[in-house]
Amino acid sequence: MICTLTIVRYPRWLGWAGLLSMALFRLPLLSGKDKGFSKLMGCGKNGTFSKMPDWRQWAVLHTRTSTPSFITAWWRFFRCKVWQLELEPIEGHGSWNGKTVFGALQRETGYEGPVAVLTRATIRLSALKRFWQHVQGVSDVMQQAEGFVTSVGIGEVPWIRQATFSIWESKAAMKAFAYRMREHAAVVTATRKEKWYSEDLFVRFRIHSSTGGL
Template identity: 30%
Template sequence: MSRQTAVLALVDIASDSRGWGLFRYILGPRVFKGQSGLQFCKVLGSGFNGGFSTKPSLSKQGFFCVFESPEQADAFRDASPIVDLYRQHAHEFFIATVQAYSSRGSWSGFSMATTTEDIAQRPIASLTRASIKPTKAVRFWEKAKPAERAIELASGKILTAGLGEAPYLRQATFTIWENTQALEDYAQQGAHLAAIKSAYGNAYFSESMFTRFIVKSAKGVWQGKHVQIN
């Protein structure tokens, strides 16, 4: 059974730290190098309102880091100077540790390992990311907007964020749900199902990764909502 554990943070940079936040985004993953057990890292921007939008935000961003073990992920979350700096410069800060139980595809050639741990009636998270083919981008975004509106009304949703490495073409979404049933109820019907069928049927992506996680811990504030999962 894999012990691989990921840390995902969402940050709304404080108004007096916007320059710091922009510089961090420009530096990207290089400042995370040397972290014990780090296997993969992405520094991400967000949509204008923290959602899935073609218009980038000037303050909202995040990072996704994958570690060999939960101990290394926890040490990074709790004691890393990098994480502490983000907290100090944040108006809102949210951080979660998660373990994948289902994953297909890859992200910049990296694929998630999965655990067989029981997921019954536990909060779960979903990460979907894709590199959108430029020739397919207009059609992709036409389908994506109704799916984003649908998620705002979805039952059992705890948190949602739109992320990306670059506006318009390299996008990701991260969501947390009360349990697997809540996610399935959203994913397998309506606008989201139509968007997925269209994406696969029309080969919108040059690379994609769809991963579901057990939420081991989550704490913080995002878009005004306080979240805590232990």
């Protein structure tokens, strides 16, 4: 399976077009034989889970073989900056809206090269305060971690359904951050012990291509 993640940035004062697109893009993504899985999402301002939405930046994730022409024409018309990645899910666990949207994945493979990671969660209302107390600290550490390339905060619902997409120079570098950095390890432990999430998903991807930029 190959999926496409597109991050789009609208020119100043045109963020309203991005918000409108979240409604208009549903039809072309659900039409035709090649429907697959798709999600329309907003972006946060801090490159990770974020309380503050970035009204100029939006994301589209889908497993179709190509992005519908209406969507690409919309981005051209509004002169958006477009960063598009073709990704192969290789490792992971969890679900998205109760479904294994990337198929049955192994938890580990022998792949050790550059890796992209999607961490997505639905946060329990009772755990919102605890969750957001730890976000900034983990984000600061990640930005300084060895082997970290970049990250984008994306999500379906502000505050509650959040995700971080990050890119690392190697799987080893990503694991060093995830399991050895004290701040992140402490949050992972608290997450499991206090059951912050009603649903979560963790997927690693092999990056097949990356075009454009923000």
